[in-house]
Amino acid sequence: MSGESQEHGNPTVPETRSVEGDTRRQIMLMLLKHGPSTASELAGRLDMSAAGVRRHLDILVAEGLGEAVDRRPRSAAATRGRPAKVFRLTPRGRSIFGHSYDQLAVDALETLRETGGEEAVRKLARKRIQRIVEGVTPADGDENSIQRTAGELADAFDRHGYAATVTRAGAGIQICQHHCPVANVAAEHPELCEAEHEIISNLVGLHVQPLATITGGHGICTTNIPLTPIENLPEERSGS
Template identity: 30%
Template sequence: MPKPAARSKTGSKSKAGPKSKTGNKRSRRAIIDALKQHGPQDAAHLAEGLGISAMAVRQHLYELEAEGLVDHAAEARPLGRPAKLWALTPAADRFFPDGHAELTLGLIDSMKQAFGAKGLEKLLAVRAQEQIAAYGARIDRQRSLAGKLRALAEIRSEEGYMAAVEKTAEGYLFIENHCPVCSAAAACAGLCRSELEVFRAALGDGVTVERTDHILAGARRCAYLVTPKD
């Protein structure tokens, strides 16, 4: 004879409903997004940022770790035990857009064969000019450098780069937490070089733009230091 379902103190049957499962999925995805955008964090910082309990965050992290999506490393603290800093593994890349990597790689290879390296560079130059014109049409509406960077971040986020802007002592840090064309950029160095040129042209002659972090060089993100010229 089957055992009766467990009941709560009020006498009703206890079970996780659809809302609970949906909430768990949302929390897990929120944790993945937070680690992607802000890098390694401990459970307490994640909980504070997401507005859920540290215990719930730890439970999700251990589940994500079991699936190979996150890993952790110990960080020494002045007092108490070392903290666990959680970070995404390469397996988590599937949660973020890849920009149709396979198709893009195939097109790059075909263009190299059809037009040669110089022909590919010309095509990238044409694409860069189109980007500069499109970005400039939206960026130029802003008067301040901060406004221009926020507009650029909005554009790049729409394209899948998860862009953000941070104020620094030197100026501003323009950050791209994800590269939807990373595979293509690895096969065609001109794409990254073109990106830097596009930012410089779109933001105008009054600023200096220098890349400080590069995903293809092993960083978790691409970042650019943007400073006003004297």
């Protein structure tokens, strides 16, 4: 079980290679399975002391993985005395156990491809990226407007989790995405990346050049927007 938290790559997960880490994860698993529980209830399920469980619960709360709430009394008689304190996982704590959203998206796109063909997948990819860049002002042909549109595109991508930046690079502008929230899905369905390049090209009014992709193992997606068209070089003179 010690390798499970490592698999999800969350640096906030308690170190599960230690005995304490294993115990803490067992407590989290009990909270996931049984819902809000008191320290005593957890202690009974795990054959531990309530004091030992509370120490682990305090750590989970401090790390934002768990939270303490008052248990609602079941009867009027139960209102006497202090309300029982129960613990539950936060959304962050639940995320430690992973989600299957990526696989769900891949399966959905595979089904869409089978039922509607390649064009159906492209249509979905275009619809997705159009929603992301909604409101971006198309360039009107001059360099300043192209730079403005590139900046708006980077801002739009950034708002949707791409950690995007825009820089001037030689005779062009580069939009760099330092993270891709759909990288695992795009690796199976490159139509998602193709739709991004298509919409960038349409909005800046120029042919763009994908220089690097996260799905290709580069760690960054870089799209170059050449501001100066590449002209054919004159033929070399004979004997030169």
